[in-house]
Amino acid sequence: MMEDIQSITILGGHSKSGEVEDVTLRLVPGDLVAVVGPTGSGKSRLLADIEYIAQRDTPSGRCILINDQPPAPEIRFDMGRKLIAQLSQNMNFVMDATVAEFITLHAECRDINLGETGLEELIQGVVTQANRLTGEPIVPDTPLTALSGGQSRSLMIADTAILSDSPIVLIDEIENAGIDRRQALDILVQNQKIVLMATHDPILALLAHSRIVLKSGGIADVLESDQDESALLEELQKADAAILAVREKLRRGERLAGSAFRYAEF
Amino acid sequence: MKLITVAGPPSSGKTSMLLRVIDWLKEQGLKAGVVKFDCVASKDDERYRAKGVPVLLGLAGNLCPDHYFVTNIEACARWGQSLELNILISESAGLCNRCSPFIRHALAVCVIDNLSGANTPTKMGPLLKQADIVAITKGDIVSQAEREVFQYQVRKVNARAEILHINGLTGQGKERLGALLAQAEDIDDLDGRKLRFSMPAAVCSYCLGETRIGHDYQMGNVKSIAIPDVSRPEVS
Numbered sequence A: 001m002m003e004d005i006q007s008i009t010i011l012g013g014h015s016k017s018g019e020v021e022d023v024t025l026r027l028v029p030g031d032l033v034a035v036v037g038p039t040g041s042g043k044s045r046l047l048a049d050i051e052y053i054a055q056r057d058t059p060s061g062r063c064i065l066i067n068d069q070p071p072a073p074e075i076r077f078d079m080g081r082k083l084i085a086q087l088s089q090n091m092n093f094v095m096d097a098t099v100a101e102f103i104t105l106h107a108e109c110r111d112i113n114l115g116e117t118g119l120e121e122l123i124q125g126v127v128t129q130a131n132r133l134t135g136e137p138i139v140p141d142t143p144l145t146a147l148s149g150g151q152s153r154s155l156m157i158a159d160t161a162i163l164s165d166s167p168i169v170l171i172d173e174i175e176n177a178g179i180d181r182r183q184a185l186d187i188l189v190q191n192q193k194i195v196l197m198a199t200h201d202p203i204l205a206l207l208a209h210s211r212i213v214l215k216s217g218g219i220a221d222v223l224e225s226d227q228d229e230s231a232l233l234e235e236l237q238k239a240d241a242a243i244l245a246v247r248e249k250l251r252r253g254e255r256l257a258g259s260a261f262r263y264a265e266f
Numbered sequence B: 001m002k003l004i005t006v007a008g009p010p011s012s013g014k015t016s017m018l019l020r021v022i023d024w025l026k027e028q029g030l031k032a033g034v035v036k037f038d039c040v041a042s043k044d045d046e047r048y049r050a051k052g053v054p055v056l057l058g059l060a061g062n063l064c065p066d067h068y069f070v071t072n073i074e075a076c077a078r079w080g081q082s083l084e085l086n087i088l089i090s091e092s093a094g095l096c097n098r099c100s101p102f103i104r105h106a107l108a109v110c111v112i113d114n115l116s117g118a119n120t121p122t123k124m125g126p127l128l129k130q131a132d133i134v135a136i137t138k139g140d141i142v143s144q145a146e147r148e149v150f151q152y153q154v155r156k157v158n159a160r161a162e163i164l165h166i167n168g169l170t171g172q173g174k175e176r177l178g179a180l181l182a183q184a185e186d187i188d189d190l191d192g193r194k195l196r197f198s199m200p201a202a203v204c205s206y207c208l209g210e211t212r213i214g215h216d217y218q219m220g221n222v223k224s225i226a227i228p229d230v231s232r233p234e235v236s
Helices: A043-051 A073-083 A099-109 A116-133 A149-164 A181-189 A202-207 A227-251 B014-027 B044-050 B065-082 B144-157 B174-182
Strands: A008-011 A024-027 A032-036 A063-066 A084-087 A168-172 A194-198 A210-215 A218-224 B002-008 B032-038 B055-059 B087-093 B108-113 B133-137 B162-165
Touching: A008 A043, A032 A043, A032 A202, A043 A084, A043 A168, A043 A194, A043 A210, A073 B162, A084 A149, A084 B144, A099 A116, A099 A149, A099 B144, A116 A149, A116 A181, A149 A181, A149 B144, A181 A194, A181 A202, A202 A227, B002 B014, B002 B065, B002 B174, B014 B032, B014 B044, B014 B087, B014 B133, B014 B174, B032 B044, B032 B065, B044 B055, B055 B065, B065 B087, B087 B174, B133 B144, B133 B174, B144 B162, B162 B174
Parallel strands: A032 A194, A032 A210, A084 A168, A168 A194, B002 B087, B002 B108, B032 B055, B032 B087, B108 B133, B133 B162
Antiparallel strands: A008 A024, A008 A063, A210 A218
């Protein structure tokens, strides 16, 4: 059933002041959509509406269709949890378990049946993927509660990409995570998922194929990225790589020359 | 009038959740009131009153809170009827995890939060097991994977309940819970109705106010812990 997602459709509701949202937006697997707008403009609300598969029964009045139809209640309130994976700013782990125990438990509750070796491979796979995103390596025996913020987020993203396999992924403000954002997005998008991410980060916003613009609680516009923006994105990525290189040198304790910031070579 | 029993550990977010749901019920034209059962102190009644929700506060003091609940709920129901409420919500903290202040045919809601630990559902007993609806709160502060694992643990204990995820801060999820409350069975008279689960066995001398420790002071229901015989090794 989970492989059966061909589309999700957002039917507009209204803004905070009651202005009608004249929007019908249909997304298909492989789509990467940014959600932009100032703080308080309703980005999280939009993601929450999708997570809840709203049926004109949330404050925004929006309606979310799955495969062009309203979902049956059991999908909406039970299975819906497995249809949609959410990566939020709050990715703290509180459970008293090691990374390996947790992955085992999560696999069990997702009905993923593996043998002893299969499970071992899954744990290794998730941990390896997580370690690609963060500088501080995780090992399977690490207690969840001992993970740093960056490690927690990396584990969460790897878990979402490999184990959860939800066809729809919602990301809220991944740039605050202290991890390799570009890699994280690649990992998530590579499996033909529908990805929506709320972001203030220009690189992430421009990496998306389209972006939803929010203003005072309502969808004000939906923009497709064009060639000019792709060119700009390349420039920004070079600058970003240059900043990362400077950061890396600082971390290693090096002294930097005044000319250390050079991004043309990247 | 519908009578809904809502129970869950202290600080699991019962009141915050209910305030949101009552808002929603109000929008549907339904009038809801609350009886809050607590042990020694509570300020939750002020939170309800501030929102214009009719509220009664009952403090059990030195009585077992759920015994206190069952001996008073009838009078509370009459109070609700006199105010012409559509829905009366009885809210209590399932303090000893042994009782479930749930009544047959009165919709029973158990509230637990994601922060309480993966093994908590198995420790909660009838409070969780007997509920028709399990509302899981504080999902916004843990990872999605943990939410899933926690829900799975709840499902293992209660295979029958509808599990809802509710955010007491934003109200996310209140519409579904509200709709389920609004559809609950009407209960006009509690006399002769039954609890879903028996209360703990009573009475021992300590229930009656004894404070001294010792065999001579124990009367009534006394149960001894099983302690295996240990033959001490010789100290060399």
